[in-house]
Amino acid sequence: MLLDLTSIRQPETPVDRTMAPEAFAADEEFRIVTPARLVGTLHKDEDRYRLVGRVTTEVELACSRCAEPYRMPVDGAFELRFLPQALAGHKDEDPDTDPTTAFYADDAIDLGQVVREQCYLAIPMKPLCTPDCQGLCSQCGINLNTERCQCAPTWQDPRLAVLQTLASARTNDDA
Ligand SMILES: [Zn+2]
Numbered sequence: 001m002l003l004d005l006t007s008i009r010q011p012e013t014p015v016d017r018t019m020a021p022e023a024f025a026a027d028e029e030f031r032i033v034t035p036a037r038l039v040g041t042l043h044k045d046e047d048r049y050r051l052v053g054r055v056t057t058e059v060e061l062a063c064s065r066c067a068e069p070y071r072m073p074v075d076g077a078f079e080l081r082f083l084p085q086a087l088a089g090h091k092d093e094d095p096d097t098d099p100t101t102a103f104y105a106d107d108a109i110d111l112g113q114v115v116r117e118q119c120y121l122a123i124p125m126k127p128l129c130t131p132d133c134q135g136l137c138s139q140c141g142i143n144l145n146t147e148r149c150q151c152a153p154t155w156q157d158p159r160l161a162v163l164q165t166l167a168s169a170r171t172n173d174d175a
Pocket residue numbers: 063064065066067068128129130133134135
């Protein structure tokens with residue numbers, strides 16, 4: 001998944017790579033499940049590079065409500081600058097303040113890393129298998145999207161809860 005920069009001679013070089021899902025280690029948040037394709041153009045300016053392109057793939061996520069795995073397409077356009085590792089730490093080239101800048105070492109750009117970053121950017125904070133996912137029953141844990149349970153509704157009038165708290169506090173005072 002490395003793009004060898006020693007073979008790049010032209011100011012503009014088309015890039016089209018397809019990476020097998022097995023090439024990506026499983027991540028805590030997502031798993032790449034279909035071949036990831038990166039298509040773009042690599043712009044070269046001496047030892048500085050700019051990669052402009054698009055990543056398409058499909059990831060498997062766990063629903064944040066029902067915990068079931070589901071798939072989501074990723075289609076992310078990006079533009080990244082790659083500077084030689086020797087410039088790392090230079091105050092004008094700090095990747096912490098500029099997320100579009102990265103450093104390369106050993107005359108290669110890690111395209112797998114670019115794919116992973118695009119997946120991270122695409123996945124939502126709270127992944128949902130469907131917008132109206134019913135989640136799990138808070139009492140028996142059954143998946144309410146596919147099954148029904150006999151658990152009593154857990155909703156309680158909040159005013160009643162306040163009265164009960166007051167009543168138990170009163171009892172404790174009397175003791
Ligand atoms: Zn769900």
